[in-house]
């Protein structure tokens with residue numbers, strides 16, 4: 001007897017249909033699996049066998065062959081347990097053959113027949129809907145994340161016995177429903193706001209410009225000056241996520257099994273802050289069983305690298321690809337995988353190894369040579385991808401206590417969104433979405449400046465010893481500042497302000513005349 005059960009596997013962030021064929025023939029009892037890596041299969045066979053027996057069914061004492069097709073896609077994970085068990089029970093005639101048709105199944109079995117959560121049920125539900133399936137049967141714990149997909153019945157199940165009864169028409173299961181709209185309007189649980197940051201007007205302004213143009217940003221300041229506090233609030237002034245962005249980011253969290261069960265849709269921009277001890281695979285993804293890294297978990301959100309010079313050189317090196325391509329490509333022996341990685345980079349560092357170079361309350365004992373070596377840890381090519389540098393000075397206790405009304409994130413976000421909508425119109429029907437992504441030809445076209453602004457810019461470059469690359473960067477930031485004022489032309493004062501955000505180029509010159 002031959003049975004076919006449909007399941008799914010994830011490659012990159014998309015899921016593919018996998019057909020689980022089970023053939024039971026007379027002969028000595030064997031259980032052979034084709035099309036799965038050996039170690040995974042061995043364990044899976046044991047679980048399927050025990051789960052069937054412990055659910056009160058007879059495990060056939062015949063020659064069982066399970067084939068997972070297509071053979072050429074790599075199938076990882078434990079989600080094939082349930083389809084394999086159902087295939088066996090269908091081949092023995094317990095489940096009517098047509099009962100399985102039209103459904104996609106996934107789930108790990110425990111030895112007693114309970115169904116355990118698996119990763120990637122959202123992309124799999126998307127694949128099921130695309131293929132026109134009427135429903136998907138998933139572990140109960142994964143039901144809400146799969147139910148984010150519209151026009152697909154999602155059945156969350158607890159045990160193998162329950163699925164068998166369902167397919168035999170003995171019990172019914174209510175399809176899971178989630179209200180995606182409601183999730184968008186729910187506030188973030190740990191609400192944070194710019195209104196809590198006292199003073200630091202200069203830094204706040206830099207973050208607003210960064211948010212408005214999608215510019216990466218580096219904050220330099222002594223310990224305790226509020227760099228982490230500011231970075232954490234950046235996502236609160238970025239435009240709200242669109243539904244498509246939410247789905248993309250949620251797929252990544254689904255694949256790594258990091259979704260919050262109560263909030264199956266990631267509706268707020270992620271903020272990721274990996275520790276500086278992270279490996280390159282942890283940061284950009286990869287590993288033996290490839291999985292997305294921090295840059296992809298930050299997709300459509302913010303990646304914060306605190307203490308930037310402390311990261312290993314090779315780790316900072318691998319950041320360049322996603323910063324350039326907005327995605328990560330991981331080469332495997334037989335194939336390559338791509339994970340999206342479009343994020344805003346926010347980095348923070350101390351001005352010197354001891355941290356107190358710019359702090360009037362502490363003395364810095366670092367030598368110029370030590371300071372230079374510290375800063376040199378961040379390679380030029382990485383710095384080149386960070387448009388905005390901003391100094392965050394220590395705040396006096398008096399200023400902290402002064403309090404006073406600070407602007408809320410909602411107010412700043414309004415301005416950011418207005419500037420973004422100017423950019424959407426500007427870059428309509430192009431691959432560029434914001435000012436930060438402009439290439440030279442876009443800069444030539446959209447960042448024309450008058451003679452007086454040009455004079456300010458060239459004199460600043462001479463005076464501060466900025467590189468030619470800094471020239472384009474200043475033009476981009478000037479464009480964003482003008483957009484914040486809804487001005488079509490870049491004026492002198494836009495350029496004057498933009499020049500300030502290349503402070504590291506400046507101090508390089510000072511340190512290394």
Ligand SMILES: Nc1ncnc2c1ncn2[C@@H]1O[C@H](COP(=O)(O)OP(=O)(O)O)[C@@H](O)[C@H]1O
Pocket residue numbers: 196197198199200221222223224225226227228229230395400
């Ligand atoms: N401008 C500020 N307004 C309010 N609180 C601040 C400010 N700057 C610092 N703090 C307080 O000091 C703490 C340390 O700031 P933090 O962001 O960790 O500094 P850094 O990352 O620069 O070392 C914060 O948690 C916050 O309580």
Ligand SMILES: [Mg+2]
Pocket residue numbers: 224227228229306348
């Ligand atoms: Mg900090």
Ligand SMILES: [Zn+2]
Pocket residue numbers: 352353354355356357364365366
């Ligand atoms: Zn120092």
